[in-house]
Amino acid sequence: MAEDILRLEDIWKIYEFGQTSLAVLKGISFSVDKGSFVAIMGPSGSGKSTLLHMIGALDTPTKGKVYIAGKDISRYSEDELAGIRGKNIGFVFQQFNLFPNLTAQENVILPMVFQKSPEKERVKRARELLFSLGLEDRIHHRPAELSGGEKQRIAIARALANDPEIIVADEPTGNLDSETGKKIMEVLRTLNKEEGKTLILVTHDPNIAKLAEKTIHIKDGKIQ
Amino acid sequence: MIKEFLKIAAKSLRTRPMRSWLTMIGVVIGVFLIISLMSLSEGIKGAMMSQLRMMGKDLIMVFPGEINDFATTFGGGLELSEDDIKAVKKAEGVESIVPMNYKAETVRHQGKVKTVLINGVSLEDGLDVLENDFGWNLEQGRWPSLGKKEAVVGNAVPSEIFSGMKPGDEINVNGKKFRVSGILKSVGNKQDDSTITVDLDMFKDITGERKGAKMLIAKAEAGYDTERVVENIKGELFETRKRVRGQDSPSFSVLSSEKVTGIVDNILGIIQIAIIGFASIAIIVGGIGIMNTMYTSVHERIKEIGIMKAVGAKNKAITTIFLIESGFFGLFGGLGGIILGLVAAKGAELAIRATGSMYLKASITPQLVIFGLIFSFLVGCIAGYLPSRSAAKMSPVEALRYE
Numbered sequence: 001m002a003e004d005i006l007r008l009e010d011i012w013k014i015y016e017f018g019q020t021s022l023a024v025l026k027g028i029s030f031s032v033d034k035g036s037f038v039a040i041m042g043p044s045g046s047g048k049s050t051l052l053h054m055i056g057a058l059d060t061p062t063k064g065k066v067y068i069a070g071k072d073i074s075r076y077s078e079d080e081l082a083g084i085r086g087k088n089i090g091f092v093f094q095q096f097n098l099f100p101n102l103t104a105q106e107n108v109i110l111p112m113v114f115q116k117s118p119e120k121e122r123v124k125r126a127r128e129l130l131f132s133l134g135l136e137d138r139i140h141h142r143p144a145e146l147s148g149g150e151k152q153r154i155a156i157a158r159a160l161a162n163d164p165e166i167i168v169a170d171e172p173t174g175n176l177d178s179e180t181g182k183k184i185m186e187v188l189r190t191l192n193k194e195e196g197k198t199l200i201l202v203t204h205d206p207n208i209a210k211l212a213e214k215t216i217h218i219k220d221g222k223i224q
Numbered sequence: 225m226i227k228e229f230l231k232i233a234a235k236s237l238r239t240r241p242m243r244s245w246l247t248m249i250g251v252v253i254g255v256f257l258i259i260s261l262m263s264l265s266e267g268i269k270g271a272m273m274s275q276l277r278m279m280g281k282d283l284i285m286v287f288p289g290e291i292n293d294f295a296t297t298f299g300g301g302l303e304l305s306e307d308d309i310k311a312v313k314k315a316e317g318v319e320s321i322v323p324m325n326y327k328a329e330t331v332r333h334q335g336k337v338k339t340v341l342i343n344g345v346s347l348e349d350g351l352d353v354l355e356n357d358f359g360w361n362l363e364q365g366r367w368p369s370l371g372k373k374e375a376v377v378g379n380a381v382p383s384e385i386f387s388g389m390k391p392g393d394e395i396n397v398n399g400k401k402f403r404v405s406g407i408l409k410s411v412g413n414k415q416d417d418s419t420i421t422v423d424l425d426m427f428k429d430i431t432g433e434r435k436g437a438k439m440l441i442a443k444a445e446a447g448y449d450t451e452r453v454v455e456n457i458k459g460e461l462f463e464t465r466k467r468v469r470g471q472d473s474p475s476f477s478v479l480s481s482e483k484v485t486g487i488v489d490n491i492l493g494i495i496q497i498a499i500i501g502f503a504s505i506a507i508i509v510g511g512i513g514i515m516n517t518m519y520t521s522v523h524e525r526i527k528e529i530g531i532m533k534a535v536g537a538k539n540k541a542i543t544t545i546f547l548i549e550s551g552f553f554g555l556f557g558g559l560g561g562i563i564l565g566l567v568a569a570k571g572a573e574l575a576i577r578a579t580g581s582m583y584l585k586a587s588i589t590p591q592l593v594i595f596g597l598i599f600s601f602l603v604g605c606i607a608g609y610l611p612s613r614s615a616a617k618m619s620p621v622e623a624l625r626y627e
Contacts, residue, residue, distance in 0.1 A: 059621045110535060111535040114532070114535065114538070161535075
């Protein structure tokens, strides 16, 4: 059996609002094998965004344990979580979330700056990534000058900057037309298949979920 | 790492040029005020202190009236009587005394008539003190011969009051003919350079004032502690006044040159502190401007903060990015303020020199420039600290969700 890169054990997320409390995640457990492709589906309000935050080390659970690359991060400090996000996880967002003031290359370099990698290496790696994603003509362009597909490819290059084991994608094709969305999915699948990146993807689209080896359906904070 | 952060900060400043400029101008004004006022007040202080320091440490000044009441002392027409002068002379430890008098009189030279301040100094006793302690040196000619109607004129007299005046010229002071025997070198201030000095006997002849003096200078004998001699003089004056006039409230001031220097130094110091205080308020206002801008900037970039955190930025990195931005405002605002302040101080120096009321030199020291830069940078950092912290403390989930 393949080793798991991510494991959730009885995850609860409870928000307190004065007297009342709201449980968004209610005892979720699952594990993701290294190098696999897992889709997460669920209606809005089901808690899938909150779940994604746990997987992406953006937030910690109220109760339960989250193991990323063998480490229990559920009691990590803000800065320790930032370290995990920087080294082990690459994010791809629906809204691309690129820095409008920075060029494509500078956007890709940024995560490496936070990991303090040497400057020469940063530039080399950013260029390699952008070249491999077919963006060699777009290196010095700003996001506003680029198409949606190009933006998402830059975002993918950024996610890969620190060579993480896990790519967490939140509706990566949600803001793209179907043709472009297909191409982006091809890029992500190639990364999964050929480079062995673990791909965890939130989607509404059953056609995309079909591509995954495993689909987790979530409703009312529980796995169905 | 810092290099990239600098780039990010610079880009964000350039995104909103208007706001960046306005914020910076707030700092510029504060630093401008501090630098220009400090360099000018240092210049004034330097000029006054260097004049005072020319005086020997063994000199004692005796004025009528209380020193803390300048108006009566210098403007109230009080005088030291002949008895007072005698009392000072016989005080223990007094080597010599130089009574001094001054009065404005009309002076005519080659048809021009002007009112000039005439000094009357006993040249027999006082020439030594004038030369050695007051720094009066001849530029041309010689000192007046005793008993002759001769006068020395200050440096500004031939250059500005009676242009072209030279030794040997005849002047008419209050109807009495005098010959200019010499011209003094500048002593460093316009007032003293614009006077005419005659022997005390001649002065009495001109003004008709036979007795007393406006002030006198006593020189302590070698081996005596000057402050001790000051006490002796006070004692003698007190006795004399009590005996001769029946006064028991002594109305005179006896000060060593060191005391006078100290008093002037203190007064100028207080003025400088006041200046720094007012200018600091301007800088604080500039700092509040920075804080305001930074809070706005943090608010506008909540999403960016969330992205940075998502891609691995630690709290310290976020704080640093925003601190660099506010430090930028401080540093460049400070730089602008320093340049403007120095230009203004230099301009004021030239303007004051042109009007000729004072020989002022703006004191522009590297320390002042470095102080200005460090101070403004610190104001920037302090003003940016709270906004940066609020940025760093944001939860990544909430920041990412923010639209």
